[in-house]
Amino acid sequence: MGKVELIGAWSSPFYRRVIWALELKGIKHEHILEDLTNKSSLLLQYNPIHKKIPILVHDGKPICESLIILEYIEEKWPHLHPLLPMEPHERAMVRFWAKFADDKGLSIWMLFRTTGEEQAKAQKDTLDMLTSIEQHALGTHPFIGGEKIGIADIALGSMIYWFQVLENVLELKILKETQFPKLFKWFNNFKQDSIINKNLPDQHQMFVYFNNLKKKLMDASTYV
Template sequence: MAYVKLHGAWASPFSCRVVWAMKLKGIPYENIEEDLPNNKSKLLLQYNPVHKKIPVLVHGGKPVCEYMIIIEYIEETWPQNPLLPSDPYQRALARFWVKFADDKSFVVWTLLRSSGEEREKAKNESLEVLKTIEEHGLGDKKFFGGEEIGIVDIAFGWIALWLGVIEEKVGVKLLEAHIFLRLYAWTKNFKEVPVIKKNLPDRHDLLLLFTGVRQKSLG
């Protein structure tokens, strides 16, 4: 098997998504931790000259960029333990929710970097995102695809840890257990999957990092 490397960063939900996918599929790889944002390696810049960002998967010397493109590549290259449903319609639905996760997650990061009216707007938009997932995404399933973790769970993985750290840092509560019953239960189930549990960033370290991010953003 060709050698696999991952250029990533421990705190990045984008990197972690790729890690989860590879761990779920049992793919051996070498992790290369990038020093972001100001000391990117020459190899990272060589492999991703367009966006100059992580994650980058290198398989047999060939780079693949953008986290969901990487996961789709992984799915096609290593078909064991599939992350996408076999049914074409269910695959389409999964890709719909993956795109929703990508399109809407930015509002939560806006919350971390804002204050005043901008923060309140980001809070309300974040609540709308969670409400949509609660009412239309999960249904009564344990995971988004049913009883097994899949690509949509990976896409929404930032809710399981990063959201709570942002809530603590900003001083707001979004994911209330009594309001978002299904989504709250999903976060618990997701984090208890052994592969996920072993490959989540340390919460305290993440909180320290986000403290610096927020201080820098607010000046």
């Protein structure tokens, strides 16, 4: 199997995606936690292009970007809890929704980082994104693409879990069970999985962290 190391930061949903994938497959790994305000030489060495986490280091070779890392993990250890369906069209749809989470999930962070008209637009974009998931991503299976948690569930699950924290920080309520019943049912299935549940970050700790971060962003904006 070789040595597996994961460079990340506890507050990052993208780092958490990789943890979930490794844990679901039962792959032993070591964690190297980063202070993103003072990035280490190791991080800059392994990801000199984007200088971001997470970074998976397998036998000394780095792989960057969370979705690419998930694909690598699946290709390297396909026999351990498969993260993609066998049928080609189903595999394509799982990849579609995983990329959708990355592309459209940006609206959540814009909602967190902005005010005024920009925030109003981000709120509309977030609502549209959630509506698309509710209407098109979720079917008769417990998870997206099948009976087991896969790449799309991991990508969307990280987005929704963090969004619930940011809603509390912003004192907004966009994700309502009455409006998104299928999404709530899917997400409950996801976070109640024993491996996922055991590896969820504490929401109170996250609230404190992101609440402080929001205050810093607001303070900084007053001097712009």
